[in-house]
Amino acid sequence: MSARGAVIGVVVVVVVLGAGAVGADRWAAGETQDRAVDAIEQNLEGVVGTPSVDVGSFPFLTQIWAGSIDDVTGHVQGATLGGLDATDVDVEATGVSTSEPYTADHATVSATLPTASIEKVVADRTGFDLKVALVGDELKVSGSVLGLTLAAQIQPRVADGKLLVDITGLSLGGLKVDPSDIPGGGGSKLEGIDIPVDGLPEGLALTDATVTDEGLRITAEGDDVVLTAQS
Template sequence: MSARGPIIGLVVVVVLGAGVVVADRVAAAEAENRAVEAIEQNLDVEGTPDVTIDGFPFLTQLLRGSLKEVTGTVDGMTLDGIDATDVEVEARDVSTSEPYTVGTGSIAATLPTASIEKVVADRTDLDVQVAVEGGALKASGQVLGLTLSATLTPRVEDGRLLVDVGGLQLAGLTITVDDLPASIRTRLTDLEVPVSGLPEGLVLSDATVVTDGVRITATGTDVTVPLEQSPSGTSTSR
């Protein structure tokens, strides 16, 4: 029996297998491009998102009509005028046909101290500087000609980012918010950092102080992701 037959058969299998892998990767790359467009259309981003669709082979996920996990990163985004950095997007159980939906999704981003400082200054009409010291968010500035410092503790309540003011020191003396004049006390009560511009269905769920600001996370389930189409039927980015 000639050995040529099995060898030729093996070569054919290898070639066909390589072709399937190439087709799989081409399809996955196209889907990743569409995911990039979806991020650009639904978030006010800075820079080009870097997207990865996990799982191999991709074509079996496509035939199933659902992608197991899609992750993406982008340098920055703007949330209703507030700059955020180090943006991470995660989506699970993503449908591959319209309307595009995400079973569970999240967006995490960092609000730098400069962004927090601007919001605090705008809300309080006080000239303050915000920094992270010893793992805590600290604000300092001048009030009535005296140096005021305070600890800012971010928290999320009912989808809103609130900041509790505590650890107050005025001219080196420890005080409470109630010790301040009413005109200043009201500015430091119920302080809210507005976070809007997130895709519909995602709600702010967590806020943690990190080395360069506040790391916020928004989560949601069964989120619909609009994706505009050009007249030819292909997706378009902003």
């Protein structure tokens, strides 16, 4: 065989081996994505639709051999948190172990609580027929109490891992009042309303809540998060 033919032969072998390595890498990434989809469905309640997952780009096998996946991101159309419907659920986990017990060095879950979900909590807590709506960058509550029109602005906050909403302005019958002025102690029911956000993976705690055009965007984070996954 000529020198030129030998060189061509070596190139062909390298290309074939390289293609095989790429194929194996992509297969491993695909299998991991499928397992990540299963994990998301097990770690969140009432998942709507099939989660979309990204486990990173080539090369991927080196991460498997190292025993930890650098970054896993996922998106779910909807889920249930504490019995409340949530939409646009985003998941990000870094340093995800590839053997049991499955854990993530750090994980973040963000989701949007539509106004209908917040409205349900407000109605259950107060016993009043109140509506919650987005007006600009604020949440507004309106309805009828004791035959008078009630209107209020509420502001979300996170304290000790709990999601609370507080009144920042209240009027009854068109007049500004203090919550304590509402007869029968009804005003106290509007203060510090606790919105339950349960069903998050163990190790995650709420850290932020922001009013957006779609509702209330909440974020939960944690370190050394335990992930449930089928073997």
